[in-house]
Amino acid sequence: MNPQPATRAVVSLISDSLAAVMWPGTDATQCRERIHGLFRAIVASPLTRCIHAVPGFESLSIHFDPLWMSLDDVRHRVMLLDAAAGGTPLQRRVVRVPMCHDAALAMDLADVAEHCGLTPNDVVERFCSVEFIVQMIGFSPGFPYLAGLPEELHVPRRATPRTSVPRGSIAIGGSQAGIYPNESPGGWNIIGRTPLTLFDATQADPCLFDPGDRVVFDPISLAEFRTRAQST
């Protein structure tokens, strides 16, 4: 039985070729469910040839050509898809990510542990027991913003960002977690590293994650990290 969605989507214009879909009155979890549900529905429909949908934290952005479709056209079709998708719990696939928290790779783990009043092992254990959800992918190609970090592990961004965060670093910033697909500057606290490749431009499906995926981290040893890093 599919209950009717409690809140209707609101579609508004941001610029002359960009609209945003929002669900006023929903909490963070419901909103996320609606964003991902609508995103998937758009990708699976013929509409995906006319518009490009980009999940955000609290909205779904829609790029469209205003000479092909009016805002009313976009609104009408999007709301139909949203009504059909909303109310059905989303099937989310799980992506398991190996994480090594050896001190050499987890440069901020000790600081994070101190901030949280836990031991480093506690931090890792709790982090690995969470089922995160990929809220959106942005900042750089393939960088997943992960929702679901327990409050006890919330740590503010570093006062001084690093000019270089190593590729594969797993980090916490405020109430979010993320993984740096490539070396880049970054201000989040690094608590581990994964040997997996998150983004490969040579592949037709370049990104390990899709918005809406579930992510679980599995602790691995430094030896296993080295072995797996060499083969990717």
Next chain:
Amino acid sequence: MTDSTNPRSHLTITRAGLFTTVQDSGRPDHLHLGLAFGGAMDVNAMRLANELVGNSAYAAVLELTMHGDSIELPQETLVALTGARFDATLSTHDRAQLPMPYGTPVLLPAGSTLNCGTVTRGCRGCLAVAGGIDVPVVLGSRSTLTRCGFGGFAGRPLRSGDVLPIGLPSNRSQRLIDALRLRRTAQDTVVSPDWFATSDSPHASSTPTNVTTLSVVRGPQFDWLDDASRQALLSSSLRVSHQSDRMGFRLTVEPTLTIRQASLPSSGTVMGMIQVPPDGNPILLMADAAPTGGYPVVATVIRADLSSAAQLRPGDAIRLHEIAMEVAHERLREQRRQLNRTLTMISLRTRSH
């Protein structure tokens, strides 16, 4: 890769320009993965250049910035230069320093060198060759994303010594080449028709004061600006700073803008968006901007004015002119009509040879 039985056309960069990259129409299908749309900054210039040499609209071109490259063409090649005006010249075996015609197809004999020179007006030029720049396609496009180091030619701006493959000319290109060959004489080895097309927007400013007006629609966080800042944004002159590149232009305004909140939950961005970061100097997002962001958006340059924006260079002054959404759409409709008229004119002329 060439061999004596099947030589591939190519061009050689003998002296690299300031910042030249291979671009095409960009990557619209991966925005949700954090990949910038990218592509040619001046889309109209690219469309015109490709049409002039008989290419498809999506063929890859060279985007030149401020100072262009010196390019050697070992084989006969059909080219066209659009976008910003460069003081470009040509050298052939027997002639040196011929002026390079602008906005028209030019058939260069084997062994020519094209010296693109320096801009005289605008910022970014577009050089198309018949057959397109044939670098590998990465994620559906030949556009260069220098920030990520992939696409285009080795994911980076061109350097002296780079050799770029050229694709096979289309049937239409070949017919135009054949027709232009007939006009070649011993004295005139460089041939072009006696007409040209311009991509100048009728709204591009050519006033002596060099102030470019960009029309904008109000952004969702416009009201976060205090009264003085709203006034400053829409009435004063803003300047394009030297912290400007394909990702975005940093604008300076006196006084800097005051905004009531530093950031908001990240959402989708689009080229032309004007964000206000904490330091109060606005950022005008351009083609390689990240597709999501969390800075407040106070205005967005209308699509019809993006080609004008692409021709701005550091030091230029701009004024933002607010218009209603319906007017923005009408301006885009008119620009599209004008572009289509120009493309049709080119198509007819290049086919009638």
